[in-house]
Amino acid sequence: MESLQRLSLHFSEISMFPFFDMAHYLCSVLSLREQPGTMEVALRSPIACWFSSMLCCFGGGILSSLMLAEPPAAFLTNTTNIFLASACWYLIFYYPRNIFYKCCSFLPLRLMLAGMKEVTRTWKIVNGVLHANSRFSNAWIIMIAIGWAKGAGGGLISNFEQLVRGVWKPESNELLKMSYPVKVTLIGAVLFTLQQTQHLPVSRHSLMFMYSTFLVVTKITMMLTHSTTSPFAPFEAVLGRMLFGLEQTSASIKGEACTSLNGSHQAVKPLVRESSDSSATSDAIESEISTVTRERRSKKAD
């Protein structure tokens, strides 16, 4: 136990620069390159591609700066990191014969990079929470918001990052349909804020160690099993049902969920929303909406 304490303390003193930062840049640019259409943009306009890559690499800092009215262009003052990120961008997009991209896509290397990137996420969340605390002491909502923005900035601003590349998908964003990294960053921001406001009886370095381990393990497991389902899905379903009266969307699960809901509706009645008229209304609305959406989609697919 003593040695675990010492290990987590040493772990929390690791410097992110240069190796972990580089892994973060490589992963960000790799996932950017794998998005459809990006290679065409890279060939048509290197500057748009570079700017898009920088938004992926430094999105967290830019978003949290915007939220705190600090210069969002300040990330450009860190010349060394800009060079590092630009080198990653250049090598991945333009290295002859795509050799560099293929090397990075080699599974064991990719796993290592992804793991290291997840470690930088912990550091960013902690920095965000501490920075918000230094600006607005004990305003815990803003601590969560800035920690989240710093840790998952690239995802949260993805609509505008896509706009740089000429892609505009207003019908989806990371708030409407949260991806797993954005979700887990939000949970992390809540945990580190609770730790900072002393509602969590654990030292910061221990929490950093545990949270990073969790991030790395789940990330690597998800990559190896090609799984896209969030490990939080069951908790979300329970929480959604309890707080918002949500039923699971999958049709097959729906029946089952309804049954269990009917079985337990005496206990959780005040919070469950399953009355006949309200659900009738919302069903009508939903069906109307889904018709519109389907039509819009079918038009797109034409």
Added chain:
Amino acid sequence: MESLQRLSLHFSEISMFPFFDMAHYLCSVLSLREQPGTMEVALRSPIACWFSSMLCCFGGGILSSLMLAEPPAAFLTNTTNIFLASACWYLIFYYPRNIFYKCCSFLPLRLMLAGMKEVTRTWKIVNGVLHANSRFSNAWIIMIAIGWAKGAGGGLISNFEQLVRGVWKPESNELLKMSYPVKVTLIGAVLFTLQQTQHLPVSRHSLMFMYSTFLVVTKITMMLTHSTTSPFAPFEAVLGRMLFGLEQTSASIKGEACTSLNGSHQAVKPLVRESSDSSATSDAIESEISTVTRERRSKKAD
């Protein structure tokens, strides 16, 4: 007269927190819920729905912060107000059997809430004008702009609020087609700026009282008569014709307006734009545009 003075002074000392603020939150969330598609978003992603509601409730503060380079996330530091707004959001969207929503939609209550919301508008405009004045003394354009932004922020940022819910309507915004609340807030911002720069020989509390009364009375009249035409329409028509050579858009009124224009064109000739060639050009442009617009709309309607 003396007693009216004292009444308006007492009125200007009313605290907005908690009842008027709550009425504002309830009205904002109610009108959000009544927009098509919102209920589906609420069931699909409570976080997007919550963020959208917060943008409706605190839009004015966020927009004016952005314009003055103050932290736009600062509204999150006011934990009590965030809780109040979140409670309104939760009760309106997720209360079982929609009971809370139905209660609030009960006409007399709704009228009271709408009236109280209009009172908060006056307070916000005054705060915006005073705040801008404290930052940039005697810059009256910025005082109008910040007063307007603070009072009608939710409307002015509605394009981006919709984006959070996955809706994107670039063809319309509050500057292109101003709604009545946005217009009346602009007029209020001009009045309070004139008062502040001592061009209006009236005390601030009297102006607040008169402006609030006007807001409440027109709002309630419009709600009771289901009227959507702005009370300023005649003034706008005259002003538009005098300054910009605009003719009223409604086809039936158009002929009449043209006649009166022709009758008076000797007097206002330097300002009226009704020459044969220019109107021919603009007519050609307009008809071209309207064809395109009509086609686009008919495509949408398909």
Added chain:
Amino acid sequence: MESLQRLSLHFSEISMFPFFDMAHYLCSVLSLREQPGTMEVALRSPIACWFSSMLCCFGGGILSSLMLAEPPAAFLTNTTNIFLASACWYLIFYYPRNIFYKCCSFLPLRLMLAGMKEVTRTWKIVNGVLHANSRFSNAWIIMIAIGWAKGAGGGLISNFEQLVRGVWKPESNELLKMSYPVKVTLIGAVLFTLQQTQHLPVSRHSLMFMYSTFLVVTKITMMLTHSTTSPFAPFEAVLGRMLFGLEQTSASIKGEACTSLNGSHQAVKPLVRESSDSSATSDAIESEISTVTRERRSKKAD
């Protein structure tokens, strides 16, 4: 030589206010008016048209303020300049019989205005570089960025300026497809930053004189010859081929470029990206994308 020095020194002391500023406002509003659909917006909503014009006139200041977290609304404090720009806007859009617009469109006058506008560009770039240097000393990337933003702001924010008018074209922006003014401003920002960091052995006023002369001469030549090809096209082609392995897009030139590429691939091999497999991949991606784009465009054209 001595006299040229003195001339450039006097030139660098010219005040932009009021004549050069006015020329900038006139040119900006003229080019706004010439965009399709603007005249309809001007007749429908003068406020949206005015705001759009202000974004064109003061775009550089607004964008650089946003990047440095300075109040973006601060441009409204300069009442005189706002009045000047508003007068230009009013006269160009609403003067009876379009007389003012026709006067300004008279070629010799238009050439003079365009030349004067280009001079203001130099001043803006220099101000941007100096201002960034005073905020972040010796951060040369940010100096380039702010100089660029200040000099070409109206172009860089054109997507959002169009949004005010109800136009949304996400598929194109100034980073994806840079126009000549935006390109030449970027080069200017690089030059003045190099001068500021003392990597360019030339005095600032000489550089201002030379750069302005270049801007004015190329601008007027381009206007007289109705040329839209950038004078940098050959350099860009060489640079693009050397750094990014880009081939010229025009089909007719493509074959030629490929030949020259094959002929010289021994020399520049490490930087050229012309392997069989990588180009096969990117070709596949490109063709896939172009199919999608074509479909989308053909739908639009319907």
